[in-house]
Amino acid sequence: MIALEPSLKNRPEFINVRVRRQDGPGQEPYWQLFKIKYEPELNVISVLQRIAALSRTSDGNKVAPVAWDCGCLEEVCGSCTMLINGRVRQSCSALVDRLLEVNPDELLLEPMSKFPVVRDLIVDRKRLFRGLQRVKAWVPVDSYYNMGPGERQLRATQEQNYPLSQCMSCGCCLDACPQYNKIELKKKEGESAEEFAKREQAEFDQAFVGPHAISQAMLFNNHPTGKALASERLDALTGPGGIQACGNAQNCVAVCPKEIPLTTSIARAGRAATVHTLKTWFEK
Ligand code: SF4
Ligand code: SF4
Ligand code: FES
Numbered sequence: 001m002i003a004l005e006p007s008l009k010n011r012p013e014f015i016n017v018r019v020r021r022q023d024g025p026g027q028e029p030y031w032q033l034f035k036i037k038y039e040p041e042l043n044v045i046s047v048l049q050r051i052a053a054l055s056r057t058s059d060g061n062k063v064a065p066v067a068w069d070c071g072c073l074e075e076v077c078g079s080c081t082m083l084i085n086g087r088v089r090q091s092c093s094a095l096v097d098r099l100l101e102v103n104p105d106e107l108l109l110e111p112m113s114k115f116p117v118v119r120d121l122i123v124d125r126k127r128l129f130r131g132l133q134r135v136k137a138w139v140p141v142d143s144y145y146n147m148g149p150g151e152r153q154l155r156a157t158q159e160q161n162y163p164l165s166q167c168m169s170c171g172c173c174l175d176a177c178p179q180y181n182k183i184e185l186k187k188k189e190g191e192s193a194e195e196f197a198k199r200e201q202a203e204f205d206q207a208f209v210g211p212h213a214i215s216q217a218m219l220f221n222n223h224p225t226g227k228a229l230a231s232e233r234l235d236a237l238t239g240p241g242g243i244q245a246c247g248n249a250q251n252c253v254a255v256c257p258k259e260i261p262l263t264t265s266i267a268r269a270g271r272a273a274t275v276h277t278l279k280t281w282f283e284k
Contacts, residue, residue, distance in 0.1 A: 012038050015096065016058065016106035017047055019066050022117045025124075026186060029117070033058045033106075034066075044084055044091035044099075045070055047107065048121075068121040075257060078170030082121050083110040088175040088255055091121075112175045116184040127183060128171050130204045131213035135236045139226045151224035164219040164265065166258040173211045173252035173262060179245050180208050208245040209236070211252040215265035221272065234276035243273050 014035045022029040035058040036050045045068075052065040068091070071077035075093040084094050085108050099107055115123035141147075153161075174180045183203055187196045217233040220226035237243045246266055253262040 011040070011097075012100070012104065014038060015042075015047065015100070017051060018106050018108050019051070019120070020110040021066065021120045022111070023064075024119060025116055026184070032063060032066075040097065042096040044082075044094040044096065044107070044109065045073065045080060047096060048091065048109075066121065067119040076168055078168035081112060081170045081172060081175075083112060083175075084108070086110075088112060088172045090170065090257060093257070112171060114175045114177075114180055114182045115171065116182070125169070125171055127204045127207075128169055128174060128210065128212065130201060131209045132169070132216060134205060134209050134241075135213045135217040135220075135233045136229045137213065137216035137220055139220065139223060140228055141225075153224060157222060161219055161222055163258075163260055164215050167212055167216060167260055168258065169212065170257065171212070172255045172257060176251040176255040177208075177211060178249050178251065179247050180210050183207060205241065207241045209241050211246070211262045211266060214243060214246070214269045215260060215262050218265045218268050218272075231276065234273055237269055238273045238277055243269050 015038050017034045017036065019032050019034065020029050021032055034051045034054065034056075036047060036054065039046075048066060048068050055065045056062055068080065068082070070080035070092060073080075073092045075090050078090070080091040081088060082091055084091060085099060085103055091109075096107065109121060111117050111121045112123045112125075115125050115127065118124050183200075185196070185200050185203060191199075214237065217237055221230040221233055243266065248263075248266070250263050253260075256262060
């Protein structure tokens with residue numbers, strides 16, 4: 001007879017999954033409880049697939065399938081990020097057996113709290129990507145012909161840059177940051193889609209850019225070609241919603257699934273911003 005591992009002995013027959021649902025943008029959220037059969041080695045995405053196939057609450061009511069987002073299924077794209085038992089993380093890498101060890105009664109699934117809900121567990125993360133645009137988080141190229149090999153990078157620079165390059169724009173750091181507050185605007189009567197998008201972007205651009213963008217600015221300012229835009233990135237970081245909005249609570253670094261040294265990036269950005277401000281001041 002095969003002896004079960006102690007952690008597998010007390011597995012339940014069913015798993016209770018409580019989901020915070022919302023039928024559309026700006027609508028009232030509500031909770032629904034689902035019950036699925038326990039299977040070993042499930043992740044939260046497979047739980048959501050079983051819930052979608054069932055589309056019935058625990059008391060037997062037929063409901064619309066729960067909506068969620070996912071892409072890579074291996075913690076690379078960031079699109080499956082949600083709150084699981086109150087903690088922001090990727091649902092593809094959240095293992096149900098581990099979650100049940102901490103809370104055997106139920107799994108609690110909620111959309112991220114800092115982005116507008118599109119439907120159920122899907123949120124609109126465009127402000128996150130606007131943050132990357134604000135700091136020009138890219139290497140500039142002015143054409144697509146072969147420009148030959150790039151400049152060589154020192155090993156120490158590569159080692160400093162590599163961890164930062166692993167950011168997958170998941171938004172965990174933003175969800176945990178007390179300085180990053182949710183922005184959700186409503187379309188005004190008679191306002192065109194273009195006017196609304198313009199107003200929304202203006203609002204984003206006054207608010208805190210976020211630790212992910214600060215870290216990416218440091219990555220590209222430390223890149224041989226990327227540093228061509230260093231001054232523009234520092235203009236953005238010293239402008240409205242820039243680095244001065246960070247309260248140094250360090251929640252961001254604690255939740256980053258890629259263990260990106262965000263507070264080190266923020267400290268580097270702070271020093272670079274001071275030098276940049278003084279330089280700009282003397283150049284006037
Ligand atoms: S250190 Fe700054 S960016 Fe990170 S959580 Fe705190 S306030 Fe937000
Ligand atoms: S810095 Fe980390 S937590 Fe923030 S978006 Fe990038 S990978 Fe996600
Ligand atoms: S599906 Fe890509 S990170 Fe989870």
